[in-house]
Amino acid sequence: MKPPASRRTGHSRRAQYTQFGGYVLAAIGALLGAVLLAVSLWRPSSFNGLRGAAAEVTRPVGAASSVTRTSSLSLIENIRGYLRAGRQNDVLKREVEIARIRLAETDAVRQENARLKALLGLADREVRPIAVTRLIGSSASSARRFGYVGAGAHQGVTAGMPVRSPRGVVGRVFEVGPNSSRVLLLTDSESVLPVRRSTDNVVAFAEGRGDGRLRIRLVNLGINPLRVGDVFVTSGAGGFYRPGIAVAVLVEKAADGGIARLVADPASADFVSIEPVWQPVAAVAAQTPSTQPIDAAELAASPAAAETTE
Amino acid sequence: MQRRAWATRRINRDHSPVLALAVPVVSILAASVLSTLSVATAAPLLPPFGFVLLIAWRLQRPGLLAAWAGFPLGLFDDLVSGQPFGSAMLLWSLAMIALEALETRFPWRTFVQDWLIAGALLLSYIAAAALLSGASVGVPGLIALIPQTLLTIASYPLLARLVAWLDRLRLSRVRRIG
Numbered sequence: 113m114k115p116p117a118s119r120r121t122g123h124s125r126r127a128q129y130t131q132f133g134g135y136v137l138a139a140i141g142a143l144l145g146a147v148l149l150a151v152s153l154w155r156p157s158s159f160n161g162l163r164g165a166a167a168e169v170t171r172p173v174g175a176a177s178s179v180t181r182t183s184s185l186s187l188i189e190n191i192r193g194y195l196r197a198g199r200q201n202d203v204l205k206r207e208v209e210i211a212r213i214r215l216a217e218t219d220a221v222r223q224e225n226a227r228l229k230a231l232l233g234l235a236d237r238e239v240r241p242i243a244v245t246r247l248i249g250s251s252a253s254s255a256r257r258f259g260y261v262g263a264g265a266h267q268g269v270t271a272g273m274p275v276r277s278p279r280g281v282v283g284r285v286f287e288v289g290p291n292s293s294r295v296l297l298l299t300d301s302e303s304v305l306p307v308r309r310s311t312d313n314v315v316a317f318a319e320g321r322g323d324g325r326l327r328i329r330l331v332n333l334g335i336n337p338l339r340v341g342d343v344f345v346t347s348g349a350g351g352f353y354r355p356g357i358a359v360a361v362l363v364e365k366a367a368d369g370g371i372a373r374l375v376a377d378p379a380s381a382d383f384v385s386i387e388p389v390w391q392p393v394a395a396v397a398a399q400t401p402s403t404q405p406i407d408a409a410e411l412a413a414s415p416a417a418a419e420t421t422e
Numbered sequence: 423m424q425r426r427a428w429a430t431r432r433i434n435r436d437h438s439p440v441l442a443l444a445v446p447v448v449s450i451l452a453a454s455v456l457s458t459l460s461v462a463t464a465a466p467l468l469p470p471f472g473f474v475l476l477i478a479w480r481l482q483r484p485g486l487l488a489a490w491a492g493f494p495l496g497l498f499d500d501l502v503s504g505q506p507f508g509s510a511m512l513l514w515s516l517a518m519i520a521l522e523a524l525e526t527r528f529p530w531r532t533f534v535q536d537w538l539i540a541g542a543l544l545l546s547y548i549a550a551a552a553l554l555s556g557a558s559v560g561v562p563g564l565i566a567l568i569p570q571t572l573l574t575i576a577s578y579p580l581l582a583r584l585v586a587w588l589d590r591l592r593l594s595r596v597r598r599i600g
Contacts, residue, residue, distance in 0.1 A: 134489040138519050141493025145511030152506040153556050159507040166501035174459050251504025252468040253457040255552035255559060255567065258504040260458065294504075299465065301557040322557055323566030324465030 157287070164289030167260055171292045174248030175262055178382075213279060213358045213375060216343040220310040220356040224348075239354055241385035243267040247282070247378060250297070255322060257300035259378055261386065264289045269386050272352060277384050280358035280375035281305070281346060285386065297378055298359070299324050306349035307359050309342050316369055318344060318359055326360045328369035338362055338370050351391035435595035445592040446486060447495070449585075450475045454499040465566045466552075469574035471581070472499045473547055474540075476514060478578070478585040480521050481536045492518040509554045517543055536582070541575045548574065 152158050243263035251258040263269050265288050273285045275295050283303065287294040296303050301322040308315045314337055318326045328344065330336065342362040348355030360372035454472030476495060480487055492514030499510040524539065531539070548571050552559050 135519070135522070137488075137490035138492065138515055138522075141490050141496075142512055142515035142519065145493065145496060145508045145513075145515055148508030149506055149512050149554060150508070152508055153554070156506065156556060163501055163507070166498075170455055170458070170502060173455065178459075249458040251458060251466075253466060253470040253570070254504045255466050255555040255557050255563065256504050257466075301559065301563060321566075322465070322559060322563030325562075 160287050163294070164264075164287065164292070167289050167292045167294065171248060171260075171262055174260060174292075175246055178246045178248050210279065213343070216310040217345060217356055217358050220308075220345040223310075223312070224355050239387055239390075241387050242269055242273060244383055244385045247277075247295075247381050247384050248292070250378060255301075257297040257303075257320065257322070258286065259283060259295040259297050260292060261285075261295055261384060262292055263386060264291045264293045266290050267386075269293050270389075272389055274353045274357075274387050274389070275384050276357055276387060277376040277378075277381035279381070280360075281353065282376050282378055282381055282384055284352065298326060298374060305353070305359065306347045307344040308347040308355075309338070310345045310358075311342075314338070315347055315349070316344070318372065321371070324374070325363075326372045326374065327366075328360070328362060328372050330369045333368055336365060336367065336369065338365060340365060340370075343375070344372060348390060352389055354387070354390040434599055436597045436599050437593045437595055438597045441594070441596065442592050445588050446479045446483070449588055450479065450495050451498055454495075455502055458502050458504070466570050467573070469544075469570065469577050470499075470503070470547065470551070472503075473510070473514065473517070474544065474574060474578060474581050475585065477517065477521070477540050477543055478582045480518065481531075481540060482582065482585055483589060484525055487518070489518050489522050490515070492516075505551060506554065506556050509551060513547055513550055513554075517547065533579075533582070537578055540578045540582075544574050544578070545571055 148159075245261050245263040245267075247259050248262050249260040259275075259282065261275065269285055269288055271285050271288055271293075275282045275285060281298060283295040283297040283300075285293050286296040297320070298305060298318065299320040299322065301320050303320040305318045306315065307318045307328070315331045317329045317331070319329060321327050328338070330338070340362055344359045344362070346353040346355055346357045346359060358375040360374055362370045362372045364371040450472055453475040457468045457471045472495070476487070476492070493511050496510035496512070496514035499505075499514070500507045503510060520543070521539075528535070548567055552563065552567055557563065
């Protein structure tokens with residue numbers, strides 16, 4: 113469409129000033145945006161309050177759309193199930209998949225148990241989730257990978273808590289609002305998670321690549337013992353995640369580790385549970401320089417509030 | 423086909439100034455929220471709907487959105503998009519200024535030219551947003567952006583039709599005069 117004739121302002125001072133003022137405002141807006149961007153890149157937590165408030169407002173819509181999303185997804189799956197070999201087949205397939213993950217996890221737990229018993233004979237505690245909630249959205253159009261969940265400070269969530277789905281680790285709480293929080297997904301390029309192979313003690317770091325897969329970097333370099341299909345579970349190092357939760361399956365080998373696919377794809381995660389930080393003392397200790405004593409007050413205040421990824 | 427009453431009654435009716443302004447603004451804000459709600463993906467996939475709609479409105483209805491509209495609309499997008507605060511404010515403002523400059527040069531365009539302009543803008547927007555996102559974008563990260571970019575550029579004609587429909591809705595004669 114041709115621009116309206118009002119673009120040519122003629123002799124009207126008022127029209128000329130309005131148009132020129134518009135350009136000036138646009139330039140000021142761009143400048144202001146650049147300044148705010150620089151501030152938020154320099155100190156990523158600067159505008160958390162504002163974003164938290166926005167997330168609160170969009171939360172009900174997110175919850176509703178999450179219900180329709182998951183039910184429409186399962187509808188498609190059901191139709192697919194009928195087309196192939198009936199719905200039962202579909203359900204069984206999912207069960208077998210879960211069972212396979214569980215089996216790998218059990219292997220890891222058994223091995224962990226043996227190790228712990230050998231050390232101290234520590235009894236494993238049952239972990240009660242802080243909150244069970246829906247994954248109400250994600251930054252699906254941004255290069256950063258964040259998810260939004262419908263539980264926040266009112267439910268007792270604090271930054272740093274692990275978020276998991278029935279299948280495995282989804283991410284870690286990054287920012288907390290009153291009733292919603294932002295989760296750093298595992299695939300974000302700033303996310304690093306200590307893992308080990310489920311069958312033995314090969315330890316590695318799982319780093320997000322930003323393309324939906326994880327990069328496994330072995331801690332001990334040399335001969336790469338990994339094989340395609342290896343399952344990685346959390347190792348418990350760093351104190352945030354309790355050990356033995358499924359994380360990823362190796363799909364490609366590389367010189368220093370490999371590339372792995374997520375076990376708990378956030379796209380298929382319906383409900384997620386937010387678990388307490390596994391070892392608050394270890395989490396604080398990991399972030400305190402060795403020259404500095406660990407302060408009891410600091411520990412009590414916010415054990416894992418500091419973000420390690422920044 | 424039976425048409426709706428608000429579309430058929432033309433005598434004694436005028437468009438509502440509230441609707442005329444609110445429809446573009448609300449549609450862009452809603453589109454910003456939409457990209458965060460629809461799916462939780464492991465890799466960036468969805469088009470930045472808010473930005474696509476902003477460009478579609480700007481290209482199809484020059485003079486409707488002021489040159490500075492990129493700032494407030496970008497502010498809202500920053501609140502929900504997960505990008506660092508300020509990224510959309512900067513990029514949306516720059517896009518509005520670029521379109522303003524482009525329009526003085528090429529006032530008459532066909533749809534294909536509009537699509538080309540939008541494609542170039544969307545491509546540079548996605549690349550710039552990824553670079554400014556604070557994520558360390560490596561080669562795999564950039565490759566992961568390709569499907570999103572293609573989907574975004576392919577979605578432009580569809581969203582442009584949506585904007586055209588919204589434009590009719592915006593100027594529908596709903597207000598009774600006299």
